[in-house]
Amino acid sequence: MTVTVTPTLEPIGQVLTPEEYDALPENSLREFVDGVVHVMATPTYWHQQVAQELRAALKGLKPMDLRVTGELEIRLGDTLRRNPDVLVVAAAGLDRGACRVLPEHVELAVEIVSPGSESTDRQVKPHEYARAGIPHYWRVEIDPELVVHTFRLGDRGYVETGVFTSGDVVAAPGLSWARVKVDELTDEG
Template sequence: MTAALSEIHPPPGGWTTDDLDALPEDGYRRELIDGVLIMSPSPTDIHQGIVWRLTAALEESCPDDLHVNQGVEVRINKRRSFIPDVLVTTDAAAQRRTSKYEPHEVVLAVEIVSDGSQTMDRITKPALYAQAGIPYYWRIETEKGVVVHTHKIDVTDEIYQPTGQFADVVKIDEPWPINLSVSRLTPRHYRAG
């Protein structure tokens, strides 16, 4: 049975991706963690500015066999579903023109930490993305200026290992050679406190 969003209690057994599919397209960002529905507040202008700039910058150097996108759902299983701020998928997956990706189709997931997403973006999502086998994870902090933290999966332990922390230039070789000025990601009106 599909649950309506207005219900006070979740459906028996918790929410599923089938329940998400039955909800109206109303602009709300909904994610699932083990059947628990998570609704995020609207992102800030700084958050969205970084998303837009990062997407454009990655697109410029992205190889033809990969595809850069933003805000598209990754369905880990029936009870787990996330929407990374920016993601890189295989081009074959992007050719399907889908609104949902499988974890094996995602090469890089990027989350931009906001006041309301600190635990999700620093702890929960990286743990579950790694467990799902997504090879690369970036976390972008904005508290004291824009800082990009890059990670690569340790497939044996299913956890991410840090590969760099960049406040000036993101210079890495994987998932493809990237040389990106952090100032290019920073919205003009943003000033570190």
């Protein structure tokens, strides 16, 4: 019996033009940073659980003109694409075949901090999202305990508007509809 192994088509670490990147198949979770392809690590169970529960909570609260999703790419620039863990997007900015969204359609981007992504999620991505004009950013810390940090776009980047822990209800200025109980973001809540 012969087994054929098909090599991956993912150009990890390669420099691509925006057109080459856009032509890649849509079956991989990746980011495009300064023209270089970065494949994202598989999130831990806990990371996935918190993301899933947050998406479910926001879906139940959102206005009719917004959509809640995950794993959609934000096109922040020709050579910069990011995949937040949770996105709240204007329905007008999406179609059924969408795998990318423009930042002007994004109302909220959420990153869940994982080992290996700490500095990117805490420093780099908020700067990129703010520069793109995304009005709200939430950072969710999951270790050692669940903490939700909320930010709103100001004149010179994001301004922290709240820190929420167990027992709290997230209340972010400008997102009055998004009142999420922190304890409901776990399978234990």
